[in-house]
Amino acid sequence: MMTAAANRPQALYLHVPFCRTICYYCDFCHEVYRRETAEDWLQAVRKQLAGTEIGPLKTIYIGGGTPTSLDADLLDELLGLLDPYRCAETEEYTIEINPETLTDEKAALLQRHGVNRASLGFQTADAALLQKINRHHTPQDVERAAACLRAHDIDNISLDLMYSLPGQTMASLQDSVHQALAIRPDHLSLYSLTVEPDTVFGRRGIEPLDEDTEADMYEWICRTLPAHGYEQYEISNFARPGRESRHNLVYWHYEDFTGISCGASGKEGNIRYDMPARLSAYLADPLGRDELVLAEEDMMFEMLMMGLRLKQGVSAADFKKRFDQDLHDVYGDIIDQMTARGLLVYSEGRLACTEAGFPILNSILVEFLPETENTLAPQAGE
Numbered sequence: 567m568m569t570a571a572a573n574r575p576q577a578l579y580l581h582v583p584f585c586r587t588i589c590y591y592c593d594f595c596h597e598v599y600r601r602e603t604a605e606d607w608l609q610a611v612r613k614q615l616a617g618t619e620i621g622p623l624k625t626i627y628i629g630g631g632t633p634t635s636l637d638a639d640l641l642d643e644l645l646g647l648l649d650p651y652r653c654a655e656t657e658e659y660t661i662e663i664n665p666e667t668l669t670d671e672k673a674a675l676l677q678r679h680g681v682n683r684a685s686l687g688f689q690t691a692d693a694a695l696l697q698k699i700n701r702h703h704t705p706q707d708v709e710r711a712a713a714c715l716r717a718h719d720i721d722n723i724s725l726d727l728m729y730s731l732p733g734q735t736m737a738s739l740q741d742s743v744h745q746a747l748a749i750r751p752d753h754l755s756l757y758s759l760t761v762e763p764d765t766v767f768g769r770r771g772i773e774p775l776d777e778d779t780e781a782d783m784y785e786w787i788c789r790t791l792p793a794h795g796y797e798q799y800e801i802s803n804f805a806r807p808g809r810e811s812r813h814n815l816v817y818w819h820y821e822d823f824t825g826i827s828c829g830a831s832g833k834e835g836n837i838r839y840d841m842p843a844r845l846s847a848y849l850a851d852p853l854g855r856d857e858l859v860l861a862e863e864d865m866m867f868e869m870l871m872m873g874l875r876l877k878q879g880v881s882a883a884d885f886k887k888r889f890d891q892d893l894h895d896v897y898g899d900i901i902d903q904m905t906a907r908g909l910l911v912y913s914e915g916r917l918a919c920t921e922a923g924f925p926i927l928n929s930i931l932v933e934f935l936p937e938t939e940n941t942l943a944p945q946a947g948e
């Protein structure tokens with residue numbers, strides 16, 4: 567869709583569908599890295615970028631997969647493809663990194679191409695658990711990768727951790743969090759394990775921990791990280807002041823974004839689109855995408871679904887500006903019920919989850935689902 571520059575999404579997500587090894591819980595779009603396939607994929611990315619109206623961009627996010635699984639020269643080529651879209655307004659340029667795939671040469675490339683934020687996979691400090699989920703790094707590798715990035719002036723570091731892993735104890739989680747904190751990250755994302763059917767864990771019938779233990783772990787995380795200076799600004803995300811993920815805030819504020827490569831999605835106004843999930847389909851047609859035209863009531867629901875993930879919740883003024891309708895006129899009855907039950911709170915023009923509501927956000931959202939719509943069921947927490 568051609569749009570005037572002023573209306574183009576100001577955020578871009580690019581998915582790199584390769585990993586050096588496959589984690590047993592993962593259902594993202596990924597393939598084991600092969601150089602020849604990566605070369606073909608780069609040509610497809612080049613074609614999609616050339617055929618897409620992009621920018622100017624405030625945020626760029628290269629995720630995966632494992633972007634740093636690319637050989638250094640191919641990583642250089644990929645970053646070079648995005649160079650024309652960087653501009654003075656580009657505030658945040660993030661890349662996801664698996665620590666064992668980062669070299670000094672690659673860190674230097676990232677610096678040269680303007681990357682200023684890195685999201686490193688830490689997951690757990692427990693060696694037995696790392697082996698169980700098929701991850702091939704240690705906490706020391708993460709520490710080395712963070713030091714290497716900082717030496718190249720990439721000093722906005724986020725760490726990803728997991729909890730509710732099979733066999734994980736509270737003590738193991740606590741040790742992992744403390745080892746992660748010792749790396750002095752600016753941002754932490756903590757996700758509980760969900761076992762999807764089309765994963766090694768799913769096929770082996772592996773299950774996460776029971777709900778009570780998972781809830782205890784979440785409660786400990788939400789209590790502990792703020793005590794160390796990390797504010798919980800989203801259901802699974804914690805940041806030092808000013809270090810919130812600006813790119814992910816685009817999703818949670820329900821703004822538009824461009825999706826590049828297989829496994830990516832995008833949103834432009836009332837159009838949401840998915841790029842092909844399979845690499846082979848993307849290579850065959852890099853501009854092919856599945857589009858869904860969203861009705862206004864679907865967009866209202868999606869804005870709530872994303873915004874209620876944020877601690878500060880959804881702004882009634884933003885809702886009114888976007889839909890020319892009052893939040894309470896549309897959802898007044900449900901908001902009244904949920905606030906009476908202590909699950910939501912409306913204060914200073916914002917609707918937000920209470921502490922009791924946050925852990926059961928999905929069941930709250932079900933109450934807001936449009937009656938005519940059954941394709942927008944909330945996803946499990948990231």
Ligand code: SF4
Pocket residue numbers: 584585587588589592593594596630631632664
């Ligand atoms: S979790 Fe990340 S590194 Fe592991 S297989 Fe999935 S995309 Fe690759």
